[in-house]
Structure formats: structure tokens, C-alpha cells
Amino acid sequence: MSNFKKNFQSFGKSLLFPISLLSFMAIFLGLAAALQNQNIIATLPFLGNTGLQTVLGLIRKLAGLPFGQLPLLFAMSIPLGMVKRDKGVAVYAGTVGYIAMLIGMSYVLSVQGNTVDTTSVAYLMETGGLSQVDATLQNALFTNVLGIFVYNTNVIGGIIAGLMAVYLHNKYRETELHASLTFFSGQRFVPIITALVMVVVGIVLTFIWPLVNNVIIMMGKLISESGLFGVFLYGFTEKIINPTGLHHILNQTFRFTALGGVENIDGQTLVGALQIYLYQLDNQLEFSKNATAFLAQGKILHMVFGMPAVVLAMYRTALPEKRDKVLKFFLAGVTAAILTGITEPIEFTFIFISPILWVVNAIFAGLAFLVPAMFGAAIGNIQGGIIDWFVFGVLQGGQTKWYLYLIAGPIFFAMYYFAFTFIITKFNVMTLGRRDSDFSEEEETSAFVSVSDQDRATAVNILEGLGGLDNIVDVDNCITRLRVEVKDGNLIKEDLIKKTQPNGIVRPDANTIHVVYGGRITKIRNIVDNYIYELRANKIE
Numbered sequence: 001m002s003n004f005k006k007n008f009q010s011f012g013k014s015l016l017f018p019i020s021l022l023s024f025m026a027i028f029l030g031l032a033a034a035l036q037n038q039n040i041i042a043t044l045p046f047l048g049n050t051g052l053q054t055v056l057g058l059i060r061k062l063a064g065l066p067f068g069q070l071p072l073l074f075a076m077s078i079p080l081g082m083v084k085r086d087k088g089v090a091v092y093a094g095t096v097g098y099i100a101m102l103i104g105m106s107y108v109l110s111v112q113g114n115t116v117d118t119t120s121v122a123y124l125m126e127t128g129g130l131s132q133v134d135a136t137l138q139n140a141l142f143t144n145v146l147g148i149f150v151y152n153t154n155v156i157g158g159i160i161a162g163l164m165a166v167y168l169h170n171k172y173r174e175t176e177l178h179a180s181l182t183f184f185s186g187q188r189f190v191p192i193i194t195a196l197v198m199v200v201v202g203i204v205l206t207f208i209w210p211l212v213n214n215v216i217i218m219m220g221k222l223i224s225e226s227g228l229f230g231v232f233l234y235g236f237t238e239k240i241i242n243p244t245g246l247h248h249i250l251n252q253t254f255r256f257t258a259l260g261g262v263e264n265i266d267g268q269t270l271v272g273a274l275q276i277y278l279y280q281l282d283n284q285l286e287f288s289k290n291a292t293a294f295l296a297q298g299k300i301l302h303m304v305f306g307m308p309a310v311v312l313a314m315y316r317t318a319l320p321e322k323r324d325k326v327l328k329f330f331l332a333g334v335t336a337a338i339l340t341g342i343t344e345p346i347e348f349t350f351i352f353i354s355p356i357l358w359v360v361n362a363i364f365a366g367l368a369f370l371v372p373a374m375f376g377a378a379i380g381n382i383q384g385g386i387i388d389w390f391v392f393g394v395l396q397g398g399q400t401k402w403y404l405y406l407i408a409g410p411i412f413f414a415m416y417y418f419a420f421t422f423i424i425t426k427f428n429v430m431t432l433g434r435r436d437s438d439f440s441e442e443e444e445t446s447a448f449v450s451v452s453d454q455d456r457a458t459a460v461n462i463l464e465g466l467g468g469l470d471n472i473v474d475v476d477n478c479i480t481r482l483r484v485e486v487k488d489g490n491l492i493k494e495d496l497i498k499k500t501q502p503n504g505i506v507r508p509d510a511n512t513i514h515v516v517y518g519g520r521i522t523k524i525r526n527i528v529d530n531y532i533y534e535l536r537a538n539k540i541e
Contacts, residue, residue, distance in 0.1 A: 014162075015074070015078075017073070019345050022348075025063040025065060043395075071145065071154060073158065078162025085533060090165055090169040094161055107203075109206060124139065176522040224254075232369060239362040260273030260276075263288060273294045278380070287396075296384045296389075297378070297379035297384075298370075299369075300384050303343055305410070305416070313420035330345075341385035353431070378400045380392050389402060456531065458524070459528055459530070460531070461496045473487055475528060477522075480521055482521060482524055503516040
């Protein structure tokens with residue numbers, strides 16, 4: 001198997017760490033949000049209890065953790081899944097690198113005069129002379145991440161940081177600096193170089209991201225002027241750009257600006273699809289179908305019917321012996337998608353490994369918006385799960401045409417299932433459960449660096465002098481010393497260690513030994529690490 005294919009598969013598997021957390025938390029987030037919905041509380045008054053609502057509020061906050069910090073989770077999980085040596089160092093480097101990227105981006109923004117205040121909608125309209133639409137579009141481009149004001153790169157930023165951490169870790173893990181800088185050599189150098197590189201990446205992104213944003217703005221204006229085709233284009237675009245986080249810009253503009261509609265109701269001028277809908281809902285008026293075309297009604301077919309079909313397709317195309325685990329893995333994600341409309345736990349398992357599935361998924365999402373609009377549905381809100389269908393569809397009466405989904409839903413289910421099954425099998429897409437290594441906790445053992453004969457002799461003397469591999473508890477180093485903790489100090493053979501010509505040997509206690517190598521320490525540490533890894537790999541095999 002080629003290195004590229006191995007790395008690509010490792011990348012796909014690494015994404016399962018944040019996805020599994022996302023799936024689990026999404027259920028609680030959806031249920032807590034539903035039980036705090038004023039329409040449901042009105043139907044079930046006991047839910048309005050102050051103590052109960054306080055508990056639900058806490059659950060909702062906790063469940064929102066992965067959604068607010070998803071980019072950081074990606075920056076950590078990619079090194080965790082892809083690196084085979086010193087995983088902790090790589091994860092740490094990914095975290096440091098992501099923060100450094102944010103700092104680089106934030107610094108350039110501050111130099112450009114972009115702050116929380118100067119990018120607010122009110123400021124841009126009053127001082128910049130922008131229209132509400134343009135001001136909202138500009139404002140939606142920014143966000144605060146870990147208290148740092150930056151462009152909203154969403155999970156793309158986390159993926160960039162994670163992949164760069166993997167690359168830099170593998171390239172510089174054994175770096176030997178000048179003797180005066182030995183302390184910063186080897187593993188300690190990885191987060192240092194990652195921080196330095198990623199701050200530059202952040203600076204570069206500051207100039208690239210606005211160009212991407214301009215494309216989204218142009219697309220939004222095209223959508224608003226294209227009738228039913230524009231409705232399809234809205235659903236397609238929202239889904240295709242979802243991993244970038246830029247779909248929030250598209251959503252914001254249609255929900256709160258003139259691109260989503262302008263209507264004069266009871267002498268009030270209402271701007272934006274969501275504001276129009278909520279006013280009509282609050283005042284028990286007939287719903288505007290032009291406004292709801294860009295709201296929850298366009299997501300229900302995709303989320304409630306499409307996502308379960310996608311999971312069924314991945315289940316059926318998985319290896320027979322893996323299907324049970326595939327089902328268990330996706331159970332929480334399917335529940336979240338149906339109840340609340342949160343689809344990332346499912347979509348993120350395939351869109352990063354298959355461009356074809358990514359595009360097809362976006363096309364079907366566009367059709368999910370188009371079909372209800374064609375037949376005059378009128379279901380508002382923003383989530384798109386079965387709760388929205390029931391609360392804002394069924395409970396609002398026949399004018400919403402909620403019953404259309406009972407007919408169109410099974411059709412969409414079949415469409416998703418057969419299309420995904422065909423693509424996965426035809427193009428051999430490695431979705432979850434199609435690889436022998438899926439759900440296996442064993443490490444790949446082919447990724448060690450071969451040890452030269454001379455270095456091997458040095459490593460053998462050190463390890464045998466330390467009482468053998470099984471006697472070693474922990475290996476570390478400082479500026480000059482190899483610091484080793486062993487299980488049984490009586491097994492240490494200093495005469496073997498002395499064959500490696502150390503400057504001295506120190507025994508702080510019965511189970512600890514310090515071997516002084518001076519400026520050679522980085523090379524010695526790398527030799528020992530490589531040999532230990534090789535021995536352990538052979539042991540597994």
C-alpha cells in the first residue's frame with residue numbers, strides 16, 4: 001500500500017475522534033434545546049419549572065462544547081490519529097500550532113484595523129456607509145475563537161493546523177540543534193517549529209480568506225435573484241461549503257438581510273427570511289412561502305430521511321464482520337440528525353475522503369430545498385430535524401403542508417440509499433467499516449525508522465545495560481542526560497552502558513539512572529527511541 005493511501009486512510013480515521021464526541025453530545029444538545037422550546041413548553045407546561053430549565057440550560061451548554069471548539073478538536077485529533085510515534089508531542093504541537101495560527105491571523109487583522117467594534121453591523125453601516133446586506137455579510141466573516149478575534153475558518157483551520165503538525169512532527173522529531181541549544185532539540189523542537197510555521201500560515205490565511213468570502217457573497221446575490229433554481233442553489237451551496245464554516249455567512253444573509261426577502265406587514269418592514277417568519281408565527285399570520293423556502297423546510301428531507309439512508313448504505317457496504325460496530329458508531333449520529341438536524345457526525349465521515357460523495361450529498365441537499373418550495377410548503381425555524389417538522393409544521397396546521405414530507409420522505413430515502421450504495425461500491429470508497437483496520441486499536445508497525453548497525457550496537461548496549469526493554473518504565477532527557485526510570489534497579493548493568501562512552505553515570509535512587517552524554521544527548525535519545533519502537537513493533541508482529 002502506498003504511503004499516500006496509508007496517510008489518507010489514517011487521516012479519515014483520525015476524524016472519528018471529534019465526530020464520536022459530536023455525535024454523543026448532539027443528542028443531548030437537541031433534546032435540551034427541544035425541551036427549552038417555548039412552543040413545546042406551552043404544550044407541556046410542567047417543562048417551564050425554573051429548576052428543570054436551569055438543569056436543561058447546563059446540559060445544553062455542556063453539550064455545545066464540541067460545536068464551539070470543533071476546529072481545535074480537529075487540530076488535536078488529526079495528529080493523534082496519524083502520527084505513529086510520540087503521539088502526545090504531536091497532539092501538543094497541533095494545539096500550539098492552531099493557537100499560533102489564530103494569533104498570526106488576529107495580529108494582521110488588528111494592523112488592518114479590523115476589531116470586534118469596527119466589524120460590527122452597526123459600525124459598518126454608520127461609518128462605512130454599507131447597506132444592511134453588505135454589512136451583515138462583512139460581519140459574518142469574523143468570529144472569536146478561544147478569545148482571539150479572527151476570520152471564521154471553522155474546521156478547515158483546525159484541519160490545516162492538524163496536518164501541518166503531523167508533517168512538522170515527522171520531519172523534525174529527531175532534529176539535533178547546536179550543543180548550546182540541545183535542550184530544545186528532538187521532541188521539544190516539534191512544537192517550537194510548529195508555532196513558528198503556523199503563525200506564518202495564519203498571516204497568509206488573512207489574505208486568502210476574504211477572497212473565498214467574496215465568492216460566497218456573489219453566490220448569495222445570485223441565489224436571491226434566481227427563483228426556484230436559487231432555492232436549489234442555496235441548499236447545494238450551504239452543504240458544499242459546510243466544512244469551511246462559510247455556510248454561516250450564507251445562512252446569516254438570507255435569515256437577516258434583504259437577500260432572504262423584504263415584506264411589509266401591519267405597517268412594519270421586515271427584512272430577512274427568519275425575521276419575516278418569526279413575526280408571522282408570533283402574530284398568527286399566514287406564513288410567507290418565499291421566506292420559509294430558505295429555512296427549516298429545506299433541511300427536513302435531507303436530515304430526517306437522507307442521513308439515515310446514508311448510514312444504511314455505509315452499513316450495507318461495510319465488511320460483514322464490521323457491520324455491528326458501524327451500526328453502533330452511527331446510532332448516536334442518526335438520532336441527532338433525525339431529532340435535531342445535526343448532520344456533521346455522519347457527513348464528516350465521508351466528505352473528506354470522497355469528493356464524489358461530497359458533491360452528490362450537496363446536490364441532494366439542494367433538491368431537499370427545491371422540492372418543498374415547488375409544492376408550497378411553509379415550515380420555518382432553522383434546525384430541520386423532526387422536532388421542527390412537528391412543532392413548526394404539524395402543530396401549525398395544514399397551511400404548512402407538513403404532510404408532503406410523508407410522501408417525499410421515502411422517495412428521498414431511496415434516492416440517498418441507492419446513490420450512495422452505488423458510488424461506494426463502484427468507486428471503492430473506503431467509508432467506515434470497509435477496511436480491515438477499522439475499529440482496530442492496533443498500531444501500524446511499519447512506520448519506524450530503521451536503525452543503522454553502528455547505532456544499533458549503541459542502542460543494544462544501552463537497553464541491555466538498563467535491564468532490557470521490559471525493565472524500562474520511562475525514558476526522557478534533559479540538556480545533557482538520558483534520564484531513565486526502571487522497574488528493578490538491580491538489573492542495571494553499568495559496564496554495558498559504559499561501552500557507549502558516556503561522560504558519567506548518576507544513580508539518584510534505586511530505580512532511576514541518569515546517563516550523561518553532553519552534546520550527544522539528542523542523537524542518543526533518538527537512537528534509543530528508534531530501537532525501542534522497533535523492538536515493540538516486532539513484538540506486536
